[in-house]
Amino acid sequence: xxxxxxxxxxxxxxxxxxxxxxxxxxxxxxxxxxxxxxxxxxxxxxxxxxxxxxxxxxxxxxxxxxxxxxxxxxxxxxxxxxxxxxxxxxxxxxxxxxxxxxxxxxxxxxxxxxxxxxxxxxxxxxxxxxxxxxxxxxxxxxxxxxxxxxxxxxxxxxxxxxxxxxxxxxxxxxxxxxxxxxxxxxxxxxxxxxxxxxxxxxxxxxxxxxxxxxxxxxxxxxxxxxxxxxxxxxxxxxxxxxxxxxxxxxxxxxxxxxxxxxxxxxxxxxxxxxxxxxxxxxxxxxxxxxxxxxxxxxxxxxxxxxxxxxxxxxxxxxxxxxxxxxxxxxxxxxxxxxxxxxxxxxxxxxxx
Amino acid sequence: xxxxxxxxxxxxxxxxxxxxxxxxxxxxxxxxxxxxxxxxxxxxxxxxxxxxxxxxxxxxxxxxxxxxxxxxxxxxxxxxxxxxxxxxxxxxxxxxxxxxxxxxxxxxxxxxxxxxxxxxxxxxxxxxxxxxxxxxxxxxxxxxxxxxxxxxxxxxxxxxxxxxxxxxxxxxxxxxxxxxx
Numbered sequence: 001x002x003x004x005x006x007x008x009x010x011x012x013x014x015x016x017x018x019x020x021x022x023x024x025x026x027x028x029x030x031x032x033x034x035x036x037x038x039x040x041x042x043x044x045x046x047x048x049x050x051x052x053x054x055x056x057x058x059x060x061x062x063x064x065x066x067x068x069x070x071x072x073x074x075x076x077x078x079x080x081x082x083x084x085x086x087x088x089x090x091x092x093x094x095x096x097x098x099x100x101x102x103x104x105x106x107x108x109x110x111x112x113x114x115x116x117x118x119x120x121x122x123x124x125x126x127x128x129x130x131x132x133x134x135x136x137x138x139x140x141x142x143x144x145x146x147x148x149x150x151x152x153x154x155x156x157x158x159x160x161x162x163x164x165x166x167x168x169x170x171x172x173x174x175x176x177x178x179x180x181x182x183x184x185x186x187x188x189x190x191x192x193x194x195x196x197x198x199x200x201x202x203x204x205x206x207x208x209x210x211x212x213x214x215x216x217x218x219x220x221x222x223x224x225x226x227x228x229x230x231x232x233x234x235x236x237x238x239x240x241x242x243x244x245x246x247x248x249x250x251x252x253x254x255x256x257x258x259x260x261x262x263x264x265x266x267x268x269x270x271x272x273x274x275x276x277x278x279x280x281x282x283x284x285x286x287x288x289x290x291x292x293x294x295x296x297x298x299x300x301x302x303x304x305x306x307x308x309x310x311x312x313x314x315x316x317x318x319x320x321x322x323x324x325x326x327x328x329x330x331x332x333x334x335x336x337x338x339x340x341x342x343x344x345x346x347x348x349x350x351x352x
Numbered sequence: 353x354x355x356x357x358x359x360x361x362x363x364x365x366x367x368x369x370x371x372x373x374x375x376x377x378x379x380x381x382x383x384x385x386x387x388x389x390x391x392x393x394x395x396x397x398x399x400x401x402x403x404x405x406x407x408x409x410x411x412x413x414x415x416x417x418x419x420x421x422x423x424x425x426x427x428x429x430x431x432x433x434x435x436x437x438x439x440x441x442x443x444x445x446x447x448x449x450x451x452x453x454x455x456x457x458x459x460x461x462x463x464x465x466x467x468x469x470x471x472x473x474x475x476x477x478x479x480x481x482x483x484x485x486x487x488x489x490x491x492x493x494x495x496x497x498x499x500x501x502x503x504x505x506x507x508x509x510x511x512x513x514x515x516x517x518x519x520x521x522x523x524x525x526x527x528x529x530x531x532x533x
Contacts, residue, residue: 108510110511111510111514111515113514115518116514116518119521120517120518120521177465179461179464179465182465182467182469182470183470183474185470186470186473186474187474188474188477188478188481191478191481191485192477195481195484195485196484211464212461213456213464214454214456214457214460215453215457218453218456253514
């Protein structure tokens with residue numbers, strides 16, 4: 001059905017059948033498969049699963065890669081669909097890949113802190129990977145919050161890490177110009193945690209909705225209507241949409257430290273951030289570092305991530321900037337063609 | 353809108369609630385003392401929740417004022433730009449759609465990146481949390497009456513449990529280090 005009351009120049013008729021099909025598609029819910037690359041769960045606790053991916057080609061690297069995902073949304077964005085999978089691309093380049101997939105904390109985990117995430121859960125997984133591969137050292141590879149936690153871990157357990165690869169790490173928050181940083185600086189997180197016990201997903205969705213409210217929040221649905229006949233576009237849209245609205249809560253003590261110490265006081269960059277009784281000193285990092293940032297990142301400003309290269313002591317350190325966004329860095333055709341080949345090349349020369 | 357805000361400010365500044373509190377604290381005699389003891393506690397709760405609701409209303413007014421101003425800026429921008437370009441007079445044109453999206457994006461993004469918005473947004477949320485806290489307090493009181501562990505008591509247990517886990521982890525690491533040697 002096409003509505004066009006009178007023929008006018010420059011007028012695009014509104015195809016109501018497309019609109020109807022879009023509404024039907026969105027109302028059905030997102031029953032779509034994600035994270036399909038074959039893997040085994042090598043360890044599972046209440047708060048994490050450690051996945052080991054099956055090799056797709058002959059391994060060329062002796063150093064296993066442990067990917068540490070962020071505490072927001074779900075790790076399957078790294079394996080969203082076969083032709084846009086960060087994990088699959090690393091496997092096809094001959095790496096042995098593990099993924100630290102965080103599970104949902106509950107009220108029971110109110111007092112789980114960043115110290116527990118770094119010194120307990122990441123450390124447990126590093127040891128499992130070391131033992132599984134009989135490797136003295138591994139490559140630690142973080143994304144977003146996972147990058148910041150990987151950097152913290154490396155300062156304290158450098159003897160276990162050969163290379164550090166970070167994507168969009170949160171480091172110098174005084175330079176973060178994003179809406180998230182703006183809201184975080186004013187947030188009374190102590191009251192939120194004492195009242196609710198954790199950062200609820202609804203609060204995260206609320207903040208996401210004001211990041212790019214019209215260009216992404218509204219325009220994406222117009223694009224979907226326009227492309228409703230394009231199966232690949234629709235599948236990709238549904239996968240990203242599923243991921244956007246699938247986030248676990250964040251444990252109370254963890255989010256308190258994250259907002260108060262990292263966003264408000266900028267303690268990580270000032271080398272005054274504490275994990276338990278130990279101070280995290282980023283200067284201690286002296287292993288090879290690859291830091292990847294997105295020029296159009298609206299979740300973590302590139303200016304906030306870049307200073308990692310300035311504070312570490314590593315002689316072998318590299319910063320690569322890409323003209324894409326936070327998610328575009330890891331789950332897009334751009335990422336497959338531009339980002340991953342460079343990451344693989346950098347890793348290959350340092351993984352034997 | 354500004355006028356309305358001032359009225360709300362004056363209303364909360366005029367401490368109606370304090371006067372009620374003072375009145376409740378007047379001494380009573382005999383059995384009235386016992387009767388009013390419980391009554392006063394509930395009355396105080398009721399007053400404090402009213403105070404929170406008034407503050408929430410005040411903060412919401414500031415929040416919506418900012419949102420309305422951004423909306424006004426965006427609409428004005430669309431009107432100005434569409435007047436200058438005859439192609440944009442067609443309500444169905446893609447160009448107009450993009451112009452509208454750009455104008456709204458610009459107005460709202462600049463609002464959401466401002467400190468004023470962050471303050472207003474967090475004040476609204478903070479007052480909403482105060483209401484939840486008020487409900488929690490009532491629940492705690494009732495749980496205590498029924499001799500059931502309250503949330504704050506369970507919180508203490510959880511805190512200690514996490515401390516024990518940490519201590520165990522430290523002990524395990526020390527033991528493993530010794531074992532390796």
